[in-house]
Amino acid sequence: MKSILTLLANLQNQFINTARIAILIVMVWIGGLKAFQYEADGIVPFVANSPLMSFFYSKQAPEYKEYKNPEGKTVEKNIAWHTENNTYLFSYGLGTVIIIIGLLTFLGIWNAKIGLIGGLLTFGMSLVTLTFLITTPEVYVPKLDGDFPTPHYGFPYLSGAGRLVIKDVIMMATGLICAADCAKRIVAMKFNHTKNIL
Structure with a gap:
């Protein structure tokens, strides 16, 4: 048991790099999909209802509901x-930004300053995404009437879209872990540089 604990402790840096690779895979994959029509259509409810992003669109919510x-x-x-x-157009731009953030975070394996920026941007992007839980009606199960009324709807009953969004809590935390690791390396480099001068 002790040897397993020691092994895990000794592999911490490698696991942080694994987190960077995981961020790269998710960001490049999701960012790349933003170039396709179905994915661009799929993010419209999030963007259209967001006070932080809706200005990118020319139409106002909830008009998009008629054009799904x-x-x-x-x-x-x-x-x-x-x-x-x-x-x-917005989706292409967003996809490019997401891919760049993923690459910056990944490059933190070799360059702490670039990785610090990537980790903080991953955190910030995830934080913005999580605001959709407040602004987007589609993230919760809707109330349905008629012959088969919905027994559970609204908060806290996440829809498929909501379950997708809530996972960004993990991305947010992982971005901070990667940023903190880079910050630790930068501080260590500056300390060693100062020590060598003295």
Whole structure:
């Protein structure tokens, strides 16, 4: 048991690098998908309802509800609306930013200053994403009436979209861990530099 604990303790730095690789995979994959129509359409409810991001779109919420495209399906009138709304242009930009943040965090393996920026940006991006739990109605199970009323709806019953968003708590914490590791390395380098001068 002691040898396992020692092994885990000795591998802490490698595990932090594993976290950087995990962030890279998630950011590049999700950021890359932002170039595709279905993913760009899928983020519209989050962006349109966000006071921090809605200005990127030309249309006001909740107009988007009339122009939702089912995943994997193309409805031409909906595509035209999303084009006019700047849905795709914004998604391309957002995807690029997400990929860059992932790369900066990953580069922290070799460069502490770059990694510090990446880790803090990962934290900040995740924090913004978590605000969707407050601003986006679609993150909670809706109340349905009729023959089959919804027994559980609203807070705290997360919908599929809400379950996707809440996972950013992990990204937020991981970004801070990576940033803290880089900060520790920067402080150590400055201390060693000062010590060598003296």
